């Protein structure tokens with residue numbers, strides 16, 4: 001076994017709910033690798049929404065920074081992150097930093113490491129819409145990170161092609177997305193434990209039999225203002241349907257929470273609830289008939305669960321599930337959101353086509369591939385098509401969830 005001195009010191013830095021979910025399986029795999037000394041730095045860009053993820057995956061941060069302020073602006077957040085992250089780099093002097101995705105925490109952590117000439121590995125590299133204002137500021141963040149990283153862990157072949165087309169300097173490998181590792185770990189816990197399922201279901205006493213569930217999430221900065229008012233208009237209209245029920249766990253960002261509560265708070269058929277712990281949210285996705293979202297992570301998870309997704313954006317950096325037919329872009333205009341939802345609720349053939357389980361984003365082994373790359377082992381690329389033809393559907397809708405979904409229909 002490697003001695004303490006020869007271990008590779010890897011510092012994972014992340015700060016928001018989706019990064020924590022997607023980094024959790026990876027930091028667990030890093031910790032299990034004898035050749036690696038794994039350290040975790042949580043920036044505190046999100047507080048309550050992130051803590052639940054650490055608890056769920058039984059992780060303990062070595063450094064917890066405290067950068068979040070209510071209504072934080074991109075520049076105030078960026079400045080606070082540089083000031084808070086640099087001393088951690090100074091103290092730990094890691095051999096490598098790992099960051100995930102496209103948040104401001106990830107961008108600043110990668111740039112602060114670059115300034116100190118610490119090699120950076122970018123998990124979920126190569127996603128592109130081609131428009132630096134959508135998603136904003138994430139498209140710019142991910143480009144910055146990809147420029148500063150020497151290891152680029154692309155989730156799909158298409159994301160690696162984006163990196164190759166840009167002649168990215170780092171080495172890129174297709175690993176699959178670690179979100180599928182996290183989802184499979186979490187769904188397996190739910191599927192194997194009837195008591196846990198009952199406990200989770202008790203969190204949704206408002207769900208009625210005889211109505212199909214439209215699950216909604218939304219938080220993108222580019223939708224603030226007009227965009228959110230339009231989304232709410234569409235939901236007010238859809239709430240009049242007597243065959244559906246709408247559940248919306250509302251993001252804590254005041255620019256989301258404010259308008260959503262004001263516009264939809266009085267509707268009996270719209271259940272506005274607090275952000276759910278990941279375990280409960282996965283359970284709610286299992287119950288959903290259709291998911292309406294602007295989230296990146298949900299776009300990746302839902303196809304694995306065989307749930308049709310309508311994305312309230314004009315462009316997506318995740319075209320794979322659109323190609324597979326489980327995701328459709330509907331923008332944010334009330335008319336197109338309403339038409340998209342109505343079509344899926346009224347046309348069974350369309351719904352069945354869109355609810356075929358598709359797994360373009362991973363096979364549940366992305367984290368181990370990343371660890372193997374760090375340890376210099378030979379790694380075979382994740383290739384979605386091949387793996388799907390060689391294995392059972394990677395994450396079919398569990399039987400209990402199918403039965404429950406039928407209960408609600």
Ligand code: UD1
Nearest residue numbers: 016045046047048049069070071072103104105252253254
């Ligand atoms: C951030 C990321 C976005 C990611 C999203 C996931 C940036 C610029 N944005 O957006 O890429 O998709 O997280 O959710 O990195 N708040 C709380 N408690 C929490 C979390 C947030 O109160 O646990 C409130 C605070 O008032 C905070 C505000 O939400 O100021 C905005 O948080 P911020 O991280 O700046 O932006 P998000 O919209 O959450």
Ligand code: UDP
Nearest residue numbers: 018021249275276277278281295296297298
């Ligand atoms: N999620 C959660 N609780 C919720 C809503 C979402 O745990 O109430 C999970 C979801 O399953 C996905 C992640 O949070 O893994 C997505 O986070 P978000 O939409 O905030 O960010 P994005 O993916 O758009 O960056």
